[in-house]
Amino acid sequence: MTKTKQQTTPYYQPQNNEVELFEHAYNNQLPMLIKGPTGCGKTRFIQHMAAQLKRPLYTVACHDDLTAADLVGRHLIGDGETYWQDGPLTKAVREGAICYLDEVVEARKDTTVVLHPLSDDRRILPIERTGELLSAPPEFMLVVSYNPGYQNLLKGMKPSTRQRFVSTRFDYPDVQTETTIVTREAGIDEQLATQLIELAHALRVLKDHDLEESASTRLLVYAATLIKSGFNPVDACRAAIIEPLSDDEETVEALMEVVRAKIGE
Numbered sequence: 001m002t003k004t005k006q007q008t009t010p011y012y013q014p015q016n017n018e019v020e021l022f023e024h025a026y027n028n029q030l031p032m033l034i035k036g037p038t039g040c041g042k043t044r045f046i047q048h049m050a051a052q053l054k055r056p057l058y059t060v061a062c063h064d065d066l067t068a069a070d071l072v073g074r075h076l077i078g079d080g081e082t083y084w085q086d087g088p089l090t091k092a093v094r095e096g097a098i099c100y101l102d103e104v105v106e107a108r109k110d111t112t113v114v115l116h117p118l119s120d121d122r123r124i125l126p127i128e129r130t131g132e133l134l135s136a137p138p139e140f141m142l143v144v145s146y147n148p149g150y151q152n153l154l155k156g157m158k159p160s161t162r163q164r165f166v167s168t169r170f171d172y173p174d175v176q177t178e179t180t181i182v183t184r185e186a187g188i189d190e191q192l193a194t195q196l197i198e199l200a201h202a203l204r205v206l207k208d209h210d211l212e213e214s215a216s217t218r219l220l221v222y223a224a225t226l227i228k229s230g231f232n233p234v235d236a237c238r239a240a241i242i243e244p245l246s247d248d249e250e251t252v253e254a255l256m257e258v259v260r261a262k263i264g265e
Contacts, residue, residue, distance in 0.1 A: 003088070003097075004047065005056045012041065012048035013181050015173050022049045025166045031119040031142040033162065036170030039216020041181075042145045045170075046100045055139060056097035058088040062107040068114045071101075072127055084130055089114065093125050096139030104144040105157050112161055118142050119164040172204070178217055186224030192233075196220045199237065199262040203245070203255065211251075215241050233263050 012019075025032045026049075034042050043059070050057035060071065071089040075082050092099035101107070101115075117124045123136040144165065146157060173181060175197055182193040203215040219241045226236035237259045238252075246252055 002059045003056060003091070004050070004059070009051040010044060010047045011184060012044055013173070013177055013184075015041075015170070015177055018045065018168055018170070019049070019052075021166070021168055023053075026053060026141050029123065029136075029138055029141075031144075031165045033157075033165035033167040034143065034145040034170060035148050035167065036145070037147055037172065037216065038213055039218035040170045040172050041217060042170055043100075043102060046098070046143055046145075050098045053098070055141070056092075056095055058092045058097055058099045060088050060099070060101050062101055062103045062105075062111075064106060064108070066107040066111065068108075068110045071111060071114055072125070073129070075129060089118075090125060090127065090134070093118070093134050093136050093140050096137040098141045098143060101142075101144045103146050105146045112158070115142065115144075115161070116164065119161075172200070172214070172217055175201070178220070181217060182220050182224050185221045186228055188224045188228050192224065192227065195263055196224055196237075199241070199259060202258050202262060203241070206255075211245055213245060215245065219244060234259055237263055 022032060022045075024030075034045070036042050046059070047057065060066070069087070071087045073085050073087040073090050076085050077083075086094065089099050091097070104111075104115075114125070117126065118136060119142055123140070125134040125136065126132075127134065148156070172178065178197050178200075179190060179193045182188065182196060183190055186193075197220065200215040200217075200220055203211075223236045223240035226240055227233050231239075234256075238256060242252055242255045242259060245255065
């Protein structure tokens, strides 16, 4: 769990009307669900919006072992006595912060029970261990995300949970937007950014055939950063884009042929 309160607004390049949608959801105390592939800007968007709205942000990277107690809190023992420690969700409710649960479907199923009363018109958080019933202030907002293309049937979000959220779908940006993002984030020239984006589009065509995930905008920024610092462009693409996409040596070598065709030796 991380808590951030940015002094400056992180850079974010809008793709559609997601900024306006988020603002309307926040102003009307509606929870929000963001669906989209890995590395397409979901987390950066939330950071940007929290800074824009001047609200603290609690970010939780969900995983298989994450329980409701990890979100709400638990009793701990220290100095010979037992005391209660709030979890990130409880802290966010108390402070009127934004709580962002990244890849929420990775968490254990008991977390759903905690989220339901916060994501409907009740906007309450029952804390059974302490007997408290917290009412979320107007400034509190619950935001969750997941990658629907990566999830199987066992890890999809239940319709009864999905329908509690205002939802929007992210994808990788269009060519012009992605060029702007990579140029700005890595501080490279537009020509190199264009080459990297052409490479990404060539790799994304292969996603449904040989790869579980596509080359993300995040990976393009990593590659651009290495190249700007003086690292060999082809080697940078291998380290920052190709190797993260696959562990299979034959697949990696096949993808490197695409790199050499687009980036050159």
